Amino acid sequence: MKLHVKLALLVIFLILATGSLSAFLVSQTMHKATVERLEKQAMLIGATMAEHITHSVINKEVVAVSEALEFFLERMKDVEYVYVVDFDGQVSAHTFKGGLPRAFLEHKSAEKIATGGIKRYFIRGVKILDIYYPLIPGMRAHLHIGMKEYDQFASVMILRISGVAVAIMLLGFLIAVLMSRRITRPLSLLSDSLRSFGKGETEKEVKYFGGGREIAELTDSFNRMIVDKRHAEETVRFERNKLINILNSMEDGIYIVNQQYDIEYVNPVLKNDFGPFEGIKCYAYFHDRTEICPWCKNQEVFAGKTVRWEWYSSKNQRTYDLIDTPMKNADGSISKLEIFRDITEHKRAEEKLKKYAEALEEARNNLEQKVHKRTQELKDAHEMLVRKEKLMVLGQLSSSVGHELRNPLGVIKNACYFLNMKIETIQNEAVKDNIEIMNREINTANKIITDLLDFARIKEPIRQNTDINQLIADTLSKSLIPENIRVNPDFVEDIAPLSIDPIQVGQIFLNLIENAVQAMKKGGTLKISTRLIDDATEVIFDDDGCGISEKNLEKIFEPLFTTKVKGIGLGLAVSKSLAKANRASILVKSEEGKGSKFVVRFREKEV
Amino acid sequence: MFRAQHKIMWLPAIIVINALMFFGCDYGPERKEIDLKDIATEAEIQKHAAAENMDILKFGFDLRASPQEDARQYLPFLRYLEDATGYKFDLRFTTKGSNIVDNLGQGVIQLAAIGAGSYIEAQTRYEVVPLVRGLNVEGKTGYQSVIFTTPKSRIKKIEDLRGKRFAFGSVTSTQSHIIPRIMLAESGLTLGDLAAYEYTGSHRNCANAVTSGRFDAGGMQDVMGKNIEADGLIRIIKISKYYPSSGISANKNVPAEKLTKIKQALLDFDPKGRHAAGLYHWERTEMATGFCEAKDEDYAELRNWMRKFDLLRQGKEGAIQ
Numbered sequence: 001m002k003l004h005v006k007l008a009l010l011v012i013f014l015i016l017a018t019g020s021l022s023a024f025l026v027s028q029t030m031h032k033a034t035v036e037r038l039e040k041q042a043m044l045i046g047a048t049m050a051e052h053i054t055h056s057v058i059n060k061e062v063v064a065v066s067e068a069l070e071f072f073l074e075r076m077k078d079v080e081y082v083y084v085v086d087f088d089g090q091v092s093a094h095t096f097k098g099g100l101p102r103a104f105l106e107h108k109s110a111e112k113i114a115t116g117g118i119k120r121y122f123i124r125g126v127k128i129l130d131i132y133y134p135l136i137p138g139m140r141a142h143l144h145i146g147m148k149e150y151d152q153f154a155s156v157m158i159l160r161i162s163g164v165a166v167a168i169m170l171l172g173f174l175i176a177v178l179m180s181r182r183i184t185r186p187l188s189l190l191s192d193s194l195r196s197f198g199k200g201e202t203e204k205e206v207k208y209f210g211g212g213r214e215i216a217e218l219t220d221s222f223n224r225m226i227v228d229k230r231h232a233e234e235t236v237r238f239e240r241n242k243l244i245n246i247l248n249s250m251e252d253g254i255y256i257v258n259q260q261y262d263i264e265y266v267n268p269v270l271k272n273d274f275g276p277f278e279g280i281k282c283y284a285y286f287h288d289r290t291e292i293c294p295w296c297k298n299q300e301v302f303a304g305k306t307v308r309w310e311w312y313s314s315k316n317q318r319t320y321d322l323i324d325t326p327m328k329n330a331d332g333s334i335s336k337l338e339i340f341r342d343i344t345e346h347k348r349a350e351e352k353l354k355k356y357a358e359a360l361e362e363a364r365n366n367l368e369q370k371v372h373k374r375t376q377e378l379k380d381a382h383e384m385l386v387r388k389e390k391l392m393v394l395g396q397l398s399s400s401v402g403h404e405l406r407n408p409l410g411v412i413k414n415a416c417y418f419l420n421m422k423i424e425t426i427q428n429e430a431v432k433d434n435i436e437i438m439n440r441e442i443n444t445a446n447k448i449i450t451d452l453l454d455f456a457r458i459k460e461p462i463r464q465n466t467d468i469n470q471l472i473a474d475t476l477s478k479s480l481i482p483e484n485i486r487v488n489p490d491f492v493e494d495i496a497p498l499s500i501d502p503i504q505v506g507q508i509f510l511n512l513i514e515n516a517v518q519a520m521k522k523g524g525t526l527k528i529s530t531r532l533i534d535d536a537t538e539v540i541f542d543d544d545g546c547g548i549s550e551k552n553l554e555k556i557f558e559p560l561f562t563t564k565v566k567g568i569g570l571g572l573a574v575s576k577s578l579a580k581a582n583r584a585s586i587l588v589k590s591e592e593g594k595g596s597k598f599v600v601r602f603r604e605k606e607v
Numbered sequence: 608m609f610r611a612q613h614k615i616m617w618l619p620a621i622i623v624i625n626a627l628m629f630f631g632c633d634y635g636p637e638r639k640e641i642d643l644k645d646i647a648t649e650a651e652i653q654k655h656a657a658a659e660n661m662d663i664l665k666f667g668f669d670l671r672a673s674p675q676e677d678a679r680q681y682l683p684f685l686r687y688l689e690d691a692t693g694y695k696f697d698l699r700f701t702t703k704g705s706n707i708v709d710n711l712g713q714g715v716i717q718l719a720a721i722g723a724g725s726y727i728e729a730q731t732r733y734e735v736v737p738l739v740r741g742l743n744v745e746g747k748t749g750y751q752s753v754i755f756t757t758p759k760s761r762i763k764k765i766e767d768l769r770g771k772r773f774a775f776g777s778v779t780s781t782q783s784h785i786i787p788r789i790m791l792a793e794s795g796l797t798l799g800d801l802a803a804y805e806y807t808g809s810h811r812n813c814a815n816a817v818t819s820g821r822f823d824a825g826g827m828q829d830v831m832g833k834n835i836e837a838d839g840l841i842r843i844i845k846i847s848k849y850y851p852s853s854g855i856s857a858n859k860n861v862p863a864e865k866l867t868k869i870k871q872a873l874l875d876f877d878p879k880g881r882h883a884a885g886l887y888h889w890e891r892t893e894m895a896t897g898f899c900e901a902k903d904e905d906y907a908e909l910r911n912w913m914r915k916f917d918l919l920r921q922g923k924e925g926a927i928q
Contacts, residue, residue: 058700089659099646120638138682
């Protein structure tokens with residue numbers, strides 16, 4: 001159906017609907033107003049008539065009442081009938097020709113009527129308002145007036161309104177048809193132009209064919225759209241050329257391949273290296289393969305990832321840094337854009353640089369080792385100097401003080417011996433205990449002095465063949481071992497006698513045993529064993545005491561280093577010196593909290 | 608295809624609907640069809656009339672103001688009687704050419720509110736049954752009449768009326784005729800001693816006749832007379848003693864049990880109290896505060912005066928109220 005026909009029908013429908021609805025509402029309103037006016041008039045007439053005839057009805061003057069009714073009927077053209085019900089509830093007078101209709105006999109006159117009212121009837125197809133009005137409110141006597149519901153005035157008015165409404169609707173139809181033609185013609189012409197525009201004809205602009213301001217604005221908008229499109233096409237063309245120029249002038253290679261591995265574009269740089277690409281799959285073009293490359297990145301790229309990788313082309317012996325990027329096409333499909341950057345020279349330079357770096361690293365390492373070695377030597381030399389200085393001072397001090405102290409100690413010890421003999425008869429335990437303490441402390445002091453003197457001046461060992469196992473046993477017998485420490489000897493039999501100074505070596509063993517005992521204050525086991533290893537004989541003192549921290553382990557052989565409350569830090573230093581004098585060495589292995597193991601190693605060839 | 612048909616059909620359909628809206632709609636109440644040619648027969652009308660009036664007790668009274676005004680006073684009273692007795696009552700006016708004495712005596716009405724004079728006549732002629740007498744505003748069982756003149760008149764006492772013009776109300780009225788005549792007689796005056804006298808038809812006409820100057824003095828009921836005097840229009844020169852007031856009497860054919868029930872309802876009537884609601888100016892009647900029982904002996908004195916005045920033989924002209 002044509003647009004103008006649709007538009008005309010729509011307007012006609014709207015006119016019909018609104019016109020009919022308006023006419024309906026007007027007619028209903030008029031009808032209601034007319035009926036209300038009639039009802040008011042009728043009630044007024046009823047009241048007047050009732051007032052007029054009340055006395056006659058009271059006095060049963062039937063003739064007078066009938067005359068009044070007839071008089072009334074003659075003058076009121078819209079009145080169909082009048083009848084009166086008297087105080088006995090009987091119709092005493094009426095205007096019906098031929099008699100009282102049976103329908104009005106049952107007028108419920110027995111009810112006493114307080115106010116007037118209206119009933120509605122059809123009489124011979126005419127709508128009748130039956131107005132009843134009491135002669136005296138509250139009594140049975142009343143008056144009925146039957147009036148036609150429509151008066152002539154109202155009928156004429158409704159007819160006129162209907163005529164005007166129909167005329168307006170017909171005029172509306174005509175205007176609708178004409179207006180729809182006027183409005184739709186420019187639209188049709190505009191539609192034709194749009195169709196041409198849709199086919200790509202953007203050269204012609206649309207002319208204004210009339211149709212009002214809106215159509216003119218629409219035409220202008222359309223023409224602006226054509227101009228805009230023309231400009232857009234030119235811009236696209238310009239930008240396209242620009243892009244091609246950029247791609248052609250790039251030093252990097254670029255190519256585009258679709259999901260079927262068909263090459264869509266190769267820029268001149270790559271063409272120079274790999275030749276024409278038309279109709280060739282990418283794996284054949286670049287790799288001379290007949291099937292997809294195992295290292296192909298296309299699937300990753302088509303999945304949306306950007307991949308960067310290196311590729312060495314055996315075709316032209318060049319290395320490329322490749323960047324593969326997904327590229328969305330206008331139709332929604334994805335192609336791969338690959339950028340080739342030739343990094344062959346870069347790689348070669350990089351190789352050279354790598355070699356230089358490796359050489360440099362080696363030189364640096366050598367230098368470091370040398371520096372470290374020299375530094376260590378310097379450190380050792382420095383330590384030695386310090387130690388020598390310390391020892392020299394200590395030696396001088398020890399020899400002078402040791403001799404001076406040993407004599408008074410000898411006197412005190414003799415005095416104690418004397419006292420001890422004297423008090424045997426006294427039986428005083430407290431005195432005995434104190435004398436014992438004095439003896440013990442004298443021994444300790446004597447030991448310190450001995451260590452000092454030994455340290456200050458190591459005597460030349462007096463070597464003699466010594467059974468090492470026996471020497472250990474002798475030393476153990478001289479040692480004070482607390483009861484909570486268990487000594488576990490494990491000696492290898494048939495050890496050849498060692499050429500050592502038994503006193504000095506015994507002193508070493510005694511020091512190590514005392515150290516072990518002092519490390520096991522809460523008790524434990526001291527394992528003393530001997531063994532033969534290659535050309536050496538080893539004596540091992542293995543305790544499960546408190547052990548030595550890693551930090552202290554380096555310093556335990558330094559003179560004056562001690563962790564004990566009463567020690568002066570010369571035991572292990574003296575032992576080391578004595579071992580050295582007897583061509584032995586002392587090795588130590590210790591772990592804090594678990595115990596220490598001291599190994600005194602006597603080398604056979606040195607013996 | 609269907610779409611095409613649909614397009615073709617919708618326009619005529621709309622036009623038809625609109626036409627129906629425009630011309631054919633009629634929203635109104637249901638109407639009964641009346642056939643004017645279906646005429647009721649005379650027998651049907653009579654039968655209907657009998658049915659309409661069956662078991663209705665008709666209550667009569669004499670017009671005092673207008674039919675509408677009198678009906679407004681009596682209709683609430685009759686509704687009380689209907690509620691109290693269970694009987695149906697209907698008010699009846701006394702038509703021209705008839706009087707309430709004959710209507711009550713002959714059974715046109717079954718009950719009537721009548722004055723003392725009318726009762727005496729009706730009892731004498733038809734043996735009507737006295738039921739109750741009204742209690743006035745002051746609760747008294749009798750009423751009075753006054754003889755009055757204009758405020759500027761030189762007449763000071765009844766005796767001054769000798770040779771003067773005198774206006775009565777209705778000839779059938781107790782208060783505006785019989786009692787004033789008794790007052791004249793007690794002062795030694797007869798109708799012959801007056802220069803002229805006239806029955807003006809009502810208490811109000813009587814007052815108008817005197818205030819207009821047509822008559823020198825008049826006799827009327829006490830309540831209205833006192834009200835008019837309060838307005839300064841007349842001057843009362845004499846007030847009568849109390850005579851039995853208006854009451855309600857019944858036709859002798861009304862069954863005794865009905866009369867008993869009605870009488871009790873009347874005695875129970877309390878217009879100032881519990882039955883006051885709905886009454887319309889009941890205080891203006893001679894039964895303003897209710898009723899007391901009536902007996903025929905109450906009317907003996909008045910009956911004697913009426914005999915003396917020869918009023919009991921005026922049946923053809925009208926009853927005495």
